[in-house]
Amino acid sequence: MIGAAGFMLAGPVQSASAKTVTVKSGDTVWQLATKYGVSMSQLEKSNHLKNGVIYAGQKLVLSSSKATTTNTTTTTTKTTTKKANAAAASVSSLSSTSTATASTYTVKSGDTLWKISKKYGVSLAQLKQWNGLKSDMIAVGQKLAVKKAAATSTAYSSATVTTTPKATKSATTTAKKATTKAATTSTTTKATTTKADAAATTSVASYAVSLVSKNIPYVWGGASLKGMDCSGLTQYVYAHTTGVSLPHNTVAQEKMVSKHSVGSAVPGDLLFWGASGATYHVGIYIGNNEYVNAPVPGENVQIATISKYFAPSFAGTVNG
Known part of the structure; x- marks a missing residue:
């Protein structure tokens, strides 16, 4: 039908642009990925990062792409009004949809x-x-x-026909509506994803994991990004997520939790080593038999796995 009207359509053309962000003190790869709606692996790959190490003042490339712009090249020929109207209607309805399998x-x-x-x-x-x-x-x-299974659509604007201005105007209007709808859907999806990612920052376990990439050294009595000990870590994480103020001492922190077995621990619970009332170490459970802790001098805040060689004595859910 398009051939009969003498139209030639060029395929859609995509243009992409790269944005950069300057790392600030306290930033982590995980936080920047969450803030800008990209994955940690994308940031690390785009900037050739190793082990998620970044520094203040460093410029990072954010992988982002602009909305797809569909260009149409029109070759106008003389034809009858009837053929032109039929061709314009056919072109304006062209679309393609593809679905990615989860x-x-x-x-x-x-x-x-x-x-x-x-x-x-x-x-x-x-x-x-x-x-x-x-x-x-x-x-x-x-x-x-x-x-995630996702559907993408590409709408083609209709060709311009000099002998049928009415048909051209109608087809162009249809294409504009389709483009606007696609752009709105894309914006809504991005906003929803950003909101969901932002909500994840309030999770005690997620926040504790994010500190692992900051290379925070073990410092006796420390409770800051410059250095912290085991109870300083738990105090810092809870202060920056739930707002609960934990004391800087394992035994004192015992009094702030509802104690239960390690087997019934859930992400965000505290794990204690030592007898009740005489504990000497504490960490944050993150699920699947793992926890985040500030272990010993000479080592940084890290993720560890519960083992029979160094198993916590009991767990505790922090009382709000």
Whole structure:
């Protein structure tokens, strides 16, 4: 039908631009990825980062692309009004839709949501949303969706015909409406994702994990990004997430929790080493048998796995 009217359409053309952001004191790769709606793996790959190490003043490239612009090249020929109107109507209705199939991943021993999100370049909030998770808890053998099914559409604007201005105007208006709708949908999706990512920053476990990439050294009596000990870490995390003010002492922190067994711990709970009333170490449980802690002098804040060689004595849920 298009050939009969003498039209030739050029395919859609995409243009992309790269944006940069300057790292500020206290920033982490995880925080920047969450703030700008990109994945940690994208940031690390785009900027050749190793182990998520960044520094204040560093300029990072954010992978982003502008909305697709569809250009149409028109070759005008003389034809009858009837043929032109039919061709214009046909071109204005052209669209293509493709759907990406969601991928799944089976949880293995030692996996955490944080590890899986980093492996597949998605955020913790996205993994939770796609799998209906209300916490960071996952189980061995559980199947998780790691790629969201998405539909994309491309609408083609209609060709211009000198002999039928009415048909041309109608077809052009239809194309503009389709383009505007696509742009609105894209903006809404991005806003929803950003909001969901921002909500993840309030999670005690997620925030504790984000500190691991800051290379914070163990400092006796410390409770800041310059250095912290085990109870200083838990005090800092809770102050910056829930607003709960924990004392800077493991035994004193025991009095701020509802104690229970390690086996019933949930992400965000505190893990204590030592007898009740005489504990000597504390960490933050992040799920799947792992925790974040400031271990010993000479080492940084890190993620560790519960083992029989260094197992916590009990767990505790912080009382709000």
